Amino acid sequence: MTRFPLGATVRALCRSAIPACLVGTAIPATAQIAAPPPVAQDWAIHGQATLVVQGVGGFDSPYAGANSLTPHQLRETIDATAFIGARPWAGAELWINPEIDQGFGLSNTLGVAGFPSAEAYKVGRSAPYLRWQRAFLRQTIGLGGPRETVAAAANQLAGQRDADRIVVTAGKFGVGDVFDTNAYAHDPRGDFLNWSAVDTGSFDYAADAWGYATGIAVEAYRGAWTLRGGLFNLSTVPNGETLERGFGQYQLDAELEHRHAVAGRPGAVRLTVFRNRGRFSRFDDALAYARAHGKPIDPAATRRRMTRLGVHMNLEQSLTNTLGLFARAGLADGAIEPYDFTDIDRTAQLGLSLAGGGWHRPADRLGLIGIVNGISAAHRRYLDEGGLGVLVGDGRLPHPGAERIVELYYAAQVTKGFDLSLDGQHVVAPGYNRDRGPANIIALRLHDNF
Template structure:
């Protein structure tokens, strides 16, 4: 298995955080109390993931294929969350981060990629990124007063039930849209990309998952209406963002909060529209056939649109048990711009706390997801095309990608958690000729 010993500086940072976090957390708590809103806060997190795949059947492979040999990769990141209240309702946050490591096969080979902690870029040495720098203004509009718990990128205080929240700057679209209490955090719950977000949500982002833009949230009773506009990257799936919204994405979401059997739940409907230079799959195949050259999506890119819509459900069914489900569809005639090679998806799962076996701070999660692509997308891959994550050079026997993931998150010492994760992937990259695939991971995580 391939290993990267230079990851140990990042692991050392995680250990330091475990030692220092009680004192740091206490200092942050002093910024506010139960009566007054916090005026400032400092939080931190460190995560290390060691993930490996077993050898699997592979009669052939292409440029974007997962290596069929048994391989292992590691990722690590350390993030600082520093925030301050500038005036009533106004917060500013900055999140500098140190990242290191690689995803399996350099984050290629599976449309529902198995680690949300693996970016589309990787480095053996630690490197610095400013992932978030944004301001948030909350405007109270009336209703009952509700407590705001201190958290990462959130100061403790209060707000009214009806309110308007405006966020502007650099942050992640999933910070606001398509959130889910049981499947949304690769540092604490599921790892698979198509479980932590709906797989068809081709949200605006650089190669690390962040963008520049603004969002508004209007809370009224049991409803919330969200909308936002964000910069796409300059080139699909790239490291550099557009700066003038000449290539952009608009997102709208409506959330309904309810109680079922006396238990809280949420249902979200999310839609996006991207406008940028994208290629149509059939155009790329036709050009390759006419020219005799390899199929190339870059050669047929022009300014056009791609849209998608998804449903997202979370529901508490017992004090220690919650379930979730997502389903989405996106335009299958045009290449995905940022996220993953998925045109249709459906997923469902559960999250169970460990109180039943005397481990109330532990969590067991189990979920399944099925991803698929359009016929045009299938023809493109069969002709030798490559996408954001997949491309085996050919696709004579296509099939829906099927993924099962289970994890157990164990509370260890202080703020530290250790997770054990297993994923089974059938038809990776929509290819019946390769796989099935088994992937195991160990995750270390701490935050204050």
């Protein structure tokens, strides 16, 4: 808790010491139309700090396994990130993101496939530690069309760009920085917390245990369309801390986006496919091996080089000046183990996001989402016989069912750049187990940025 007064002090000092054009001060949309183009930045420094305190009460728990969610617990996570960027030449941006992390998710980030906090990594530690989460170069090549204003933000220098353009990003960054974005549900520091709310649950995107990968992404913008492609290193072992080098195990991503207007209101539709290539196991192979050798289930024994595919769709649509609608749906190959994200073979979500203009709090946000996550029959057999997944595994699964999640949050702007959020989640059949739950989870989130 003592970090946040310090963060506020640092923010105030930076704002006084750095010219206004170098910090990420938000510009109202109405002001952007009348104001002159911003001065192009050559460098910038931004920062953020986020604290999440999350707890779960009592729920039915007749048995438990190694990856089960435990009743009656309270956990916290904190991260503080610096976004340091410079423009080495025209059209280029070089960014590094050193970050200090500390804390644990509920049950050490286990027990729910749609895990309730995307601020909780798969590696929890009681003492703060430093990591370089991102280090990447972005090159924008203009192809003409109208000129667009680019506002200053974390990992984005202010300036202008062509509407039609090619953007190449290379280095270490998040697959979700480029793919499966959504204006209403994509930022656990500002909107929804659930893993399967901020990303499509079945999108088994390449990542280390902290959610970042090394690779390259290329985006082609032309009018209302954008085509994206990416090549990324998978982790060396499923759910691992270390990434491959040289794309020995890799992911290919492709996404087509169309931006549109309905009754004058902006919206977008995205179709994304992924192809993972590496050493994976089929669930039925792992079961057969364990039975034949009289050993516990271990998918490592039956991993061999194969391909896992998935596809999903992502929609966002503004309905009024303050209300937005969004939805996602996805499907992945449920015969093969998920690799780097979570234990979800199919998913669907529908939600609403409401800005607080109607009650004279325009910077506040209220969000509501419903999510249904599912797994294949082979995946259910694997868990029922004692197999462990990326996040779930109760030791048995005699009464499987879809994991159903409802999340509601309210984010209030206390001062400019500092938000306080309350978040509640109701999880039915956590880990696809109808014998467990339902679990009611509440969270307090503090977020400071400059």
